[in-house]
Amino acid sequence: MKGAQQMSIGRLCEVAVLATLAMMIPHPAFAYIDPGLGSLVFQGAVAAFVTIAGAWAALRTKIRDFFARFQNADRAGENAPK
Amino acid sequence: MLRNEASFRDPDGYVFEDGGRLFRGLTQEAAARLTARETFYAQAVERGLLVPFHRESAGYGFVAVIAPQRLPLVSYPYEWGYEQLKDAALNTLDINLLALEHGLTLKDATSFNNQMLDGKTIFIDHTSFEETDGKLPWRPYSQFCRHFLNPLVVGAYRDIHVGAFFRTNLDGLQQQLANDLLPFKARLRPSVMMHMLAHNRFIRKSSEYEGTTEAAAIQTRGRQLDLLRQLRVFIAGLKAARAASTWSDYYENTNYVEAAFEEKKRLVSGFFDGRHLSTIWDVGANDGTFSRLVAPAAQTVLALDLDHNAVNANFAFNRRHGHKNIHALVYDVGNPTPALGFRNRERSTLEERSKPDAILALAVIHHLSLTNNVPLTESVRYFAERTPELVIEWVGRDDSQVKRLLAQKTVAYDWYSEDNFAGAYQERFALQSKTPIAGTDRAIYHFRRR
Numbered sequence: 001m002k003g004a005q006q007m008s009i010g011r012l013c014e015v016a017v018l019a020t021l022a023m024m025i026p027h028p029a030f031a032y033i034d035p036g037l038g039s040l041v042f043q044g045a046v047a048a049f050v051t052i053a054g055a056w057a058a059l060r061t062k063i064r065d066f067f068a069r070f071q072n073a074d075r076a077g078e079n080a081p082k
Numbered sequence: 083m084l085r086n087e088a089s090f091r092d093p094d095g096y097v098f099e100d101g102g103r104l105f106r107g108l109t110q111e112a113a114a115r116l117t118a119r120e121t122f123y124a125q126a127v128e129r130g131l132l133v134p135f136h137r138e139s140a141g142y143g144f145v146a147v148i149a150p151q152r153l154p155l156v157s158y159p160y161e162w163g164y165e166q167l168k169d170a171a172l173n174t175l176d177i178n179l180l181a182l183e184h185g186l187t188l189k190d191a192t193s194f195n196n197q198m199l200d201g202k203t204i205f206i207d208h209t210s211f212e213e214t215d216g217k218l219p220w221r222p223y224s225q226f227c228r229h230f231l232n233p234l235v236v237g238a239y240r241d242i243h244v245g246a247f248f249r250t251n252l253d254g255l256q257q258q259l260a261n262d263l264l265p266f267k268a269r270l271r272p273s274v275m276m277h278m279l280a281h282n283r284f285i286r287k288s289s290e291y292e293g294t295t296e297a298a299a300i301q302t303r304g305r306q307l308d309l310l311r312q313l314r315v316f317i318a319g320l321k322a323a324r325a326a327s328t329w330s331d332y333y334e335n336t337n338y339v340e341a342a343f344e345e346k347k348r349l350v351s352g353f354f355d356g357r358h359l360s361t362i363w364d365v366g367a368n369d370g371t372f373s374r375l376v377a378p379a380a381q382t383v384l385a386l387d388l389d390h391n392a393v394n395a396n397f398a399f400n401r402r403h404g405h406k407n408i409h410a411l412v413y414d415v416g417n418p419t420p421a422l423g424f425r426n427r428e429r430s431t432l433e434e435r436s437k438p439d440a441i442l443a444l445a446v447i448h449h450l451s452l453t454n455n456v457p458l459t460e461s462v463r464y465f466a467e468r469t470p471e472l473v474i475e476w477v478g479r480d481d482s483q484v485k486r487l488l489a490q491k492t493v494a495y496d497w498y499s500e501d502n503f504a505g506a507y508q509e510r511f512a513l514q515s516k517t518p519i520a521g522t523d524r525a526i527y528h529f530r531r532r
Contacts, residue, residue, distance in 0.1 A: 038288035039224035040300045042281050047218055047304030049276065054308020057315040 083142055087427040088194075095209045097150075098142070104152050106135075107144035112209045115186075116146065122184035123208070131177040132205045133197075148208060151199070154382045154407070156435050159193040159229070160248040161411040161419060163394030164237050164322035165401070167245060169203040170196035171230035175314045177205050182307055187214040191222035193229040193254070201406030218304035224285065228254030231277055231317065236263045238320045243390035243412060252423055257282045273316040325391035342521045346475075347375060349517055349526050350442065353473055354379035363438040363469070365415060366446035370396035373408050376442065384436060386413035415446070415464060416454045433468060440471040444526075448477040451498055452487040458497070458506040466510035470531045476503055478523030500525070 043050070089097035095108040108116065116123060116137075126132035135150040159167060170193055178188045188210055195207040220226075232255040233244035240263060247255040261278055268274050350372055354362075359380040364373040367385035369392055377383045385408050387393050396410035413419060413432060422429040443465065450456045456464075465472050477484055478500055488495060504513070504527070511529030518525040 036224040036285060036288055037291040037295055037300075038284040038286065039227075039281065040219040040221070041287075041291055041295065042284035043219035043223060043304065043309070044300060044302040045284070046276060046280070047302040050218065050304045050309045050312065053276075053312040054305065057308075057311040060315050061311065 087425075088423070088429065090424075092189075092207075092209055095144070100142070104150060105138065105142070106148050106150060106208060107142055108146040108148065108209060110145050113146035115211065115213070116148070116208075119184050119186055119211075122181060122186060122211075126177055126180055126205070129176075129180070130202050130204060131173060131180065132208070133199065135208060150206065150208065153197050153199055153206070155384070155409055156197060157409060157411055158248065158419070158429055160245045161413065161432070162245045163390050163397050163410060163412060164234070164244065165394050165398045166198075166203070166410075167193065167230065167237075168234055168317060168320065169401075171226075171234060171317050172314065173203040173205060174226070174230065175310050175317070179307070179310050179314070181211055182214070182216055182310070185213060185216075186211045187216070187220065187306060188212075188222050191226035191229060193248070194252075198409060201401060201404065214306070216306055218302040218306055218309060219300055220306045220309055223309070224257075224281075225254070226313070227277060227281065228256060230254075231313070232257065232260035234317060234320050235268065235274060235278065236260050237322055239263075239265050239268050239323055241323045241325055241391070245390070245412060249420070249422065252429070257285050273312070277313075277316075322391070322394055339521050342519050342524075346444075346519055346524075346526065347372070349519075350444070350473060351375045353528055354440075359439040361436055361438045362440045362442065363436070364442045364444075365413075366444065366449070367396065367410070367442075368392045368445075370399060370405075370408065370410060372442055372444055373410075374400075374405055377405060377408055380439070381407060382436070383408045384413075384432075384438070385410045386432075388412065388414035388416075415450060416456070438469045440473065441465060441469040443472065443474040445475055445477060445483075447474060447503070448481070448484050448487060448498075452484065452491070452495060458503050459509075462507045462510050465507075466531055472507075472511060472527075472529040472531070474507070474527050474529065476500055476525045476527055478525075480523035484523075 084099045086097035086099065089106075095106055095112050097104065097106050099105070123132065127134045133150045133153070135148045138147040138149050140146055159170070162170075173196055174188070174191055174193075178191075181187055189212050190210055195205055195210060196203050197206050198204070233247055236242065236255065237244035242263075244255070257278065261282055264274070264278070269279060354376045357379045361382045361384070362373075362376055362380040363384045363386060364370075364376070365386050367373045367387045368389070370385045373383050373385035373396070385393070385396050387396070387410075390412050393410045393412045396408075399405075400408045400410060411432075419432045421427065421431050421434070447461065450461050451458060465474070479485070479488070479498065484498075504516075507513075507527070507529060511531050514528040514530055516525055516527050
């Protein structure tokens with residue numbers, strides 16, 4: 001009986017996930033360029049890395065902006081020759 | 083009504099002209115977005131990210147029309163140096179970051195959507211935005227990589243004119259090719275590993291996902307904000323590979339005695355003092371010294387050179403010192419920007435986009451004649467077709483540059499003489515003045531087309 005219960009819980013999870021995904025389908029945003037399915041799936045695969053990288057980048061930007069107030073930097077900031 | 087030849091892909095609206103004015107027509111959806119996100123558009127214009135525009139009454143078959151400010155010059159990524167492409171990349175990211183604050187994101191990330199206005203890079207495609215919940219995937223990602231990230235990373239390691247990739251492929255530098263051009267040490271950088279190497283693995287598997295995955299249905303937990311921030315920090319830190327160029331120290335290594343150089347500057351600026359022209363081309367502009375000299379006399383100056391490193395340095399210098407009306411572009415008289423794209427009308431030649439009132443051709447004639455083997459009777463046609471006024475420097479046989487060029491030749495090049503030059507050029511131009519530069523075998527000729 002345990003096996004059957006496990007199977008039905010598994011099935012329940014599967015349905016739940018699919019239902020969630022179905023509800024999450026965004027409004028038809030038709031990018032007329034071909035985004036390349038590979039690139040989209042890739043972003044899904046690296047989402048966790050992106051989150052960490054983004055936080056790190058935000059921190060670096062904060063630090064740079066803090067010091068940039070004392071310099072005359074153009075948009076690129078880091079590469080303005082002294 | 084004249085449709086803009088390059089603006090036809092976006093179903094949300096296209097650019098056209100009427101009565102000499104520029105307009106962009108909007109669909110219902112785009113118009114609604116413009117109204118609903120008015121604050122975003124206003125902020126984008128205010129921060130110098132987006133071309134200023136104002137709304138017009140409906141017409142021309144559109145429910146809404148906007149009139150964007152006209153640009154003094156349209157230029158293409160294959161005419162840009164490294165820093166300009168990088169500036170465009172950062173501009174694209176910045177406008178998308180601002181858009182995310184207002185529930186919008188970009189639909190595409192093509193380098194052609196960025197242009198120069200008053201010395202700054204701005205975005206020109208007002209209909210390139212769509213609503214978003216801010217989650218990954220960021221749909222323009224692969225295009226952003228092709229148009230910006232790939233060429234900028236490759237250009238940071240290899241001394242190549244990365245803009246040139248856009249000539250052969252208007253949709254940018256493909257991932258596999260970009261990766262193949264990288265040296266081993268580049269592959270060790272985390273950002274390269276992610277955006278170029280790992281990304282490519284998935285790109286190559288794209289065909290496997292077809293039929294099983296719907297593009298519109300892919301959703302993740304990550305945020306576009308994080309991806310864009312990371313891209314911005316990474317790209318801001320890139321710079322062009324060290325130049326192996328022979329042109330970079332041009333003015334230091336030529337035989338210009340200081341007094342002679344000063345006299346040349348005095349002569350050239352003298353021709354343009356107090357004048358108000360629309361456009362001047364400086365062909366063979368190198369570091370832009372003479373472009374800047376004549377800049378006060380024109381609304382727009384094109385500083386053209388075939389060396390991408392010189393163009394890049396010129397661009398960076400002008401940006402730093404606020405020379406806003408000079409456009410430093412990569413351009414080779416011997417192989418100028420062609421007409422490209424659909425029907426060869428989508429992207430036009432430089433001559434179609436810019437009509438000079440005067441051309442400076444300083445220290446160019448000997449390269450045209452001796453390196454490019456263009457006869458004097460032919461090079462005059464180039465100038466006569468393009469400009470009513472020409473300031474050109476004759477470089478004689480005793481000049482050290484010419485001697486160096488002739489030393490490599492096995493033919494005598496007897497036809498290369500000042501008499502032949504003056505004769506050939508006076509077929510099409512009337513001589514206004516001729517001034518030898520003391521201490522050199524050079525002379526400045528001032529012509530007006532007959």
